[in-house]
Amino acid sequence: MDYREMWKALGLDLEKHDEFLAPVPGLFGDLFMTQPNRAQGMDYFNFVMSEVHGLRVKELVDLKQQGKKVVASFCVFVPEELVMATGGAAIGLCAGAQYAVPIGEKVLPRALCPLIKSSLGFKLGGICPYFEVSDYVVGETTCDGKKKAWEILNEYHPTYVMELPQKKGEADRALWVKEVEAFKAKVEAESGEQVTADSLAAAIKLANDRRRALQRLYNTRKVSPAPISGKDALLITQLAFFDDPARFTDKTNALCDELEARIAKGEGVVAEDAPRILITGTPMPLPSWKLHHVIEASGAVVVCEESCTGTRYFENLVDENATTLAGQLEALSKRALNINCACYTPNEGRIEDIIRLAKEYNVDGVVSYSLQFCQTYGIEAKKVEKALRAAGIPMIHIESDYSDEDMGQLQTRIEAFLEMIKG
Amino acid sequence: MITVGLDVGSTSAKAVVLQNCRILSTVIAPTGWSPREAGQAVMEQALAQAGMSREQVDKIVGTGYGRVSMDFLDKAVTEITCHALGANYYFKDNPMVIDIGGQDSKVICLTKEGKVTNFVMNDKCAAGTGRFLQVTINSLGLDLKELDSLPAAEPARINSMCTVFAESEVISLLAAGTAKEAIVAGLLAAIAKRVATMAGSVGVNGPITFTGGVAQCDTLRGLLAKELKTDIVVPPNPQIVGALGAALVAQG
Numbered sequence: 001m002d003y004r005e006m007w008k009a010l011g012l013d014l015e016k017h018d019e020f021l022a023p024v025p026g027l028f029g030d031l032f033m034t035q036p037n038r039a040q041g042m043d044y045f046n047f048v049m050s051e052v053h054g055l056r057v058k059e060l061v062d063l064k065q066q067g068k069k070v071v072a073s074f075c076v077f078v079p080e081e082l083v084m085a086t087g088g089a090a091i092g093l094c095a096g097a098q099y100a101v102p103i104g105e106k107v108l109p110r111a112l113c114p115l116i117k118s119s120l121g122f123k124l125g126g127i128c129p130y131f132e133v134s135d136y137v138v139g140e141t142t143c144d145g146k147k148k149a150w151e152i153l154n155e156y157h158p159t160y161v162m163e164l165p166q167k168k169g170e171a172d173r174a175l176w177v178k179e180v181e182a183f184k185a186k187v188e189a190e191s192g193e194q195v196t197a198d199s200l201a202a203a204i205k206l207a208n209d210r211r212r213a214l215q216r217l218y219n220t221r222k223v224s225p226a227p228i229s230g231k232d233a234l235l236i237t238q239l240a241f242f243d244d245p246a247r248f249t250d251k252t253n254a255l256c257d258e259l260e261a262r263i264a265k266g267e268g269v270v271a272e273d274a275p276r277i278l279i280t281g282t283p284m285p286l287p288s289w290k291l292h293h294v295i296e297a298s299g300a301v302v303v304c305e306e307s308c309t310g311t312r313y314f315e316n317l318v319d320e321n322a323t324t325l326a327g328q329l330e331a332l333s334k335r336a337l338n339i340n341c342a343c344y345t346p347n348e349g350r351i352e353d354i355i356r357l358a359k360e361y362n363v364d365g366v367v368s369y370s371l372q373f374c375q376t377y378g379i380e381a382k383k384v385e386k387a388l389r390a391a392g393i394p395m396i397h398i399e400s401d402y403s404d405e406d407m408g409q410l411q412t413r414i415e416a417f418l419e420m421i422k423g
Numbered sequence: 424m425i426t427v428g429l430d431v432g433s434t435s436a437k438a439v440v441l442q443n444c445r446i447l448s449t450v451i452a453p454t455g456w457s458p459r460e461a462g463q464a465v466m467e468q469a470l471a472q473a474g475m476s477r478e479q480v481d482k483i484v485g486t487g488y489g490r491v492s493m494d495f496l497d498k499a500v501t502e503i504t505c506h507a508l509g510a511n512y513y514f515k516d517n518p519m520v521i522d523i524g525g526q527d528s529k530v531i532c533l534t535k536e537g538k539v540t541n542f543v544m545n546d547k548c549a550a551g552t553g554r555f556l557q558v559t560i561n562s563l564g565l566d567l568k569e570l571d572s573l574p575a576a577e578p579a580r581i582n583s584m585c586t587v588f589a590e591s592e593v594i595s596l597l598a599a600g601t602a603k604e605a606i607v608a609g610l611l612a613a614i615a616k617r618v619a620t621m622a623g624s625v626g627v628n629g630p631i632t633f634t635g636g637v638a639q640c641d642t643l644r645g646l647l648a649k650e651l652k653t654d655i656v657v658p659p660n661p662q663i664v665g666a667l668g669a670a671l672v673a674q675g
Contacts, residue, residue, distance in 0.1 A: 408488065409546045416503035420539045 225268020230302025
């Protein structure tokens with residue numbers, strides 16, 4: 001189907017958009033389609049990628065024609081359920097493309113997180129239809145970089161900022177509940193619809209079902225030999241951010257049926273002695289697959305991601321037992337404060353999570369990953385290293401960006417690390 | 424068992440022929456533009472020197488950035504693993520290796536068996552590498568081999584770690600009449616500081632084996648030892664340590 005008219009109507013820069021999209025099919029083919037013994041259920045996710053700026057965007061355009069709202073976001077703290085409760089769509093935006101980075105550098109300092117530069121670059125370059133179809137973007141006061149970048153983004157696209165607390169004490173919980181209530185008011189004002197206990201209950205269940213499907217997917221990776229590659233699991237998590245929630249959940253569960261059948265037969269996508277790796281750190285949004293690719297091309301398998309494009313996205317459910325709106329809002333707020341992102345202080349919970357996950361997933365080594373210039377995760381990496389060494393779990397710290405410039409260096413480091421843990 | 428270890432780096436290609444644990448021959452030659460051909464050439468030369476034929480070789484292992492282009496290898500292993508084994512061959516008790524190569528420098532922590540336990544690399548920038556030294560001393564009309572025979576001097580302050588800007592600084596210092604030996608002392612001090620910081624990040628806790636082409640400069644060895652407050656020793660032929668390690672990997 002030809003989406004050019006739709007993209008044009010959305011106001012995309014067609015020329016830049018073409019240039020940006022052109023290498024994606026080839027790259028996807030090389031990285032994903034060449035993997036041996038992929039489960040049949042991956043066909044759906046291949047399809048979503050092939051339609052990455054097409055079908056889903058059309059669904060959102062149609063939704064808006066019905067008078068509903070599309071609300072975009074970046075971080076996993078945003079209570080999407082409130083948007084869903086008013087019949088709107090909540091879309092997590094991509095931020096992992098090197099193509100968008102130089103565009104972002106027009107308005108942002110060069111020495112800044114590539115994820116932030118890429119986020120703004122997508123908007124400034126007019127190359128993201130999800131940005132263009134959204135009515136407004138929701139940001140939060142997470143790291144300093146994002147906090148200040150929202151001010152600039154707001155000059156280009158309506159941006160609503162929620163104040164995420166820095167700590168997790170009583171005062172902080174109270175602050176966040178107020179922020180969630182204010183966001184509810186914003187969603188209602190924009191959509192012209194009221195959030196009711198019933199509509200919110202349904203939205204919470206919808207979002208939780210998606211989280212449960214991803215939990216189920218990740219659980220299949222605890223087994224050896226892993227029935228699915230890390231790259232594929234990462235892809236699925238990345239797509240969860242913007243695909244239709246009900247359909248995504250359905251297809252992920254169908255894939256899990258297949259993976260569980262494989263497990264029963266002892267069928268995996270790697271040799272049983274392939275080194276098992278946990279990646280922890282900053283998120284890997286679409287379309288960044290570099291680190292997974294280097295690790296898995298070297299004969300290892302990534303079995304878990306302690307990341308916002310990983311366990312931090314779905315490990316916490318929203319309590320479905322609340323029956324009043326007030327109770328539901330309280331339950332919604334709790335989820336964000338249970339996420340162990342490095343933007344909180346202290347963040348000992350993340351260290352505990354990493355050690356726990358390393359054991360649950362029976363890993364041979366941990367790759368601690370942070371984006372270049374990331375202060376929160378970069379600094380916290382020292383604590384992560386200390387804890388892992390004390391626990392006797394081999395680890396390596398990798399700092400990188402979205403470009404291909406450091407492929408050689410990455411390969412040498414990862415290969416040396418794998419040689420080290422193989423012994 | 425006869426094995427060959429090849430270390431093809433950005434600047435030079437090295438080959439070592441090993442018979443069990445005895446080094447039969449070593450060859451060093453410039454890599455040139457084809458890592459694969461450089462690897463083949465040094466292997467053939469080393470075999471000839473050892474009086475061996477290709478058929479007598481049981482296994483060939485390659486390392487260095489050129490390892491990916493050598494399709495005739497039995498195995499490719501990273502230079503980190505190889506430098507640890509190669510250094511350990513000479514100094515079993517040293518828990519750390521510092522390697523300064525043509526385009527990277529690395530610090531490796533290892534066990535008494537030569538197994539790597541931790542490592543850190545600088546391979547994104549020429550600062551603290553052989554390239555830095557090569558570019559800067561070339562602009563002084565000097566060669567690496569001459570550095571140790573220069574008279575002692577108070578180090579001139581070199582501010583730039585960037586190889587490009589450091590070269591400009593050196594030329595400015597020369598123009599201002601600064602003695603060559605003072606400039607060289609300044610350059611070596613700059614490298615020592617940079618590499619010492621890297622070693623400090625993984626923690627120095629014993630004597631260090633210094634390898635790589637740049638290890639031939641005894642003045643630098645002394646400066647590093649002073650910075651890190653520990654003994655630093657250099658194996659007889661520091662440039663071939665990676666290739667030796669590869670040959671040892673091939674021994675199994």
